[in-house]
Amino acid sequence: MTTSFLQTVLAIVHKDVRAELRSRELVGSMALFALLSILIFSFALELNRIAREEAVGGILWVTVAFASILGLNRSLAMERDQGNLDAMLLAPISRAAIFCGKLVGNLVFALVVGLLLLPLMTLLYNRPVLQPWLLAALLLGALGFSTVGTLLATMTVQTRARETLLPIVMLPVALPVLLSAVRLTTSVLAGGAQEDWLSWLQILAVVDVIYLVLCFVLFEHVIEE
Amino acid sequence: MTALPRTDAPLPAIETRPAPRRLTILTVVTILAIAFGLYMALGYAGTDVEQGNVQRIFYIHMPSFFGAFFAFGAAVIGGIQYLRTRQDKWDTLALAGIEVGLALSLVNLVTGMIWARPIWNTWWTWDPRLTSAAIMVLTYAAYLMLRNGIENPERQKRFAAVYGILAFSTVIITLVIIRIRPDTIHPAVIGPSPQNAQGTFELQATAGVGAALGINFIVWSILVPWTLVWHRVRLENFTQRINALKARLLDT
Numbered sequence: 001m002t003t004s005f006l007q008t009v010l011a012i013v014h015k016d017v018r019a020e021l022r023s024r025e026l027v028g029s030m031a032l033f034a035l036l037s038i039l040i041f042s043f044a045l046e047l048n049r050i051a052r053e054e055a056v057g058g059i060l061w062v063t064v065a066f067a068s069i070l071g072l073n074r075s076l077a078m079e080r081d082q083g084n085l086d087a088m089l090l091a092p093i094s095r096a097a098i099f100c101g102k103l104v105g106n107l108v109f110a111l112v113v114g115l116l117l118l119p120l121m122t123l124l125y126n127r128p129v130l131q132p133w134l135l136a137a138l139l140l141g142a143l144g145f146s147t148v149g150t151l152l153a154t155m156t157v158q159t160r161a162r163e164t165l166l167p168i169v170m171l172p173v174a175l176p177v178l179l180s181a182v183r184l185t186t187s188v189l190a191g192g193a194q195e196d197w198l199s200w201l202q203i204l205a206v207v208d209v210i211y212l213v214l215c216f217v218l219f220e221h222v223i224e225e
Numbered sequence: 226m227t228a229l230p231r232t233d234a235p236l237p238a239i240e241t242r243p244a245p246r247r248l249t250i251l252t253v254v255t256i257l258a259i260a261f262g263l264y265m266a267l268g269y270a271g272t273d274v275e276q277g278n279v280q281r282i283f284y285i286h287m288p289s290f291f292g293a294f295f296a297f298g299a300a301v302i303g304g305i306q307y308l309r310t311r312q313d314k315w316d317t318l319a320l321a322g323i324e325v326g327l328a329l330s331l332v333n334l335v336t337g338m339i340w341a342r343p344i345w346n347t348w349w350t351w352d353p354r355l356t357s358a359a360i361m362v363l364t365y366a367a368y369l370m371l372r373n374g375i376e377n378p379e380r381q382k383r384f385a386a387v388y389g390i391l392a393f394s395t396v397i398i399t400l401v402i403i404r405i406r407p408d409t410i411h412p413a414v415i416g417p418s419p420q421n422a423q424g425t426f427e428l429q430a431t432a433g434v435g436a437a438l439g440i441n442f443i444v445w446s447i448l449v450p451w452t453l454v455w456h457r458v459r460l461e462n463f464t465q466r467i468n469a470l471k472a473r474l475l476d477t
Binding site for chain 2: 152156175215
C-alpha cells in the first residue's frame, strides 16, 4: 500500500480526463445531446413564450440529468468492456478510492456540459441563467447526479439490460436532487428574496451529503467479485 | 430466481410444511381484524359532515401507506443485514418486504384516486405528494426489474440490497414532501394541513373517527404487512428449495 488515497483518486481522474481528451467521445456526445435537448424543448414550448420562460429551471435540470445518464453509461461501460474495472480491483487500492475517482471524473464531465448549457440557455431562452448562485446550484446538482449515478451505473453495466436500466433505476432515486435543484433555480430566476430560496440550496447540500455517505459505503458491495 | 443454484450446495432447510401454528394464528387474527376494521370504518365511525361517506376510504388510505412504509423499512433492514452477514434469509426478507410494500402502496394510490374523484373533482392531479408517491411505486418496480436483469444469484442479491436501501429515499420524500412543498393540496393528518389543502377533516369533529382510524392503522400498517411478508418469505423458501431439488435431479 504505497499509493495514498488522494493519489489514487487523482490517478483515476487523470486517466479518465486523458482518455476523454484523446477520444472526445463522452463530453462530445453529452454536449450535443444537451444542445439538442434544449432546442427541442424550445420548439416544443414555442407556442407559449411565458410557459417557456417559466420552464427554464425544469428544462435545465432535465437536460443535465439526461446528459449525465448518457455520460455515466459510457464511462462505466468503457471501464467494464476493456477490463479496466477488474484491473483496478486487482490493484492494491481501496474501493472507496475507485468510487471517488470515478465520481470526480463523471462530475467534471457533467460540469463541463452544465457550464456550456448556462450561457446557451441565457441566449436561447432570454433568461439570466448565468449567475453565481446558479453556478453553485449546478455544482451541487451535478454532484448529486454523479454520486448516485456512479454507484448505479457500476451496477447496471453488470446486468443483462445494461444501458436501458440506468435511467429507470437512477431517475427516481435522483428525484430529491432534481426537486430541490429545480425549485432553487426557478425561485432564483423569478427574483425571489434570498431567504426564500436559500433553504433550497441547503436542502440540496444536505441531500448531496446523505447520498455521498450512502453511496460511499455501498460502493464496495457493488464491485466485489 | 433465474439461475439454478450449484448442485453440490446443501439443500435449503425446509420449514414445517403445514404452516407453523403461529403463522396460522396470525393469519386468522389478521382476517378477523380486517373484518372488524371494516366494520369500524364503514359502520361505527360517524359520517363526515362535509365529505359524506367518501371520507370513509381514508381509514384504509392512510394506514396502507404506513403499511407500505413498514414493509419497505423491513426491506432496508433486510438489505443492510444481507450486506453484513451474506445470509440468504435477509435477502428473502428484503424481497418479501418490497413486494408487499409495492402491493400496499398500490392500495394507497388507488384508494386515494377514488377519494379524489368526488373531493378534488379529478382522478389524478400532479400534486407533489401524488407525484412522489407514484415515483416511489416506480422506484420499487425498477427494483424488481434490476433484480430480474441479473443472472448471477450472488450478485443479484448484493445489488438488490444496495438498491433497496437507496430506494427508501423516495419513501422518505413522500412522507415529508407536504411539509417542504407548501403548494400541495394534499391534507396532512398529523399536525396542521398545508394552507391550500383540499378535503381536510378534524379527527375530533365526528364521533368514532379516532377509534376507527386507530383500529385500521393497526390492521393495515402492522398486521397485514406482517402476515403477507411472512407468507411471502415462506413461498420464497419453497421456491428456492424446489430450484435446488431440480438442479440436483438434472445433475443425476
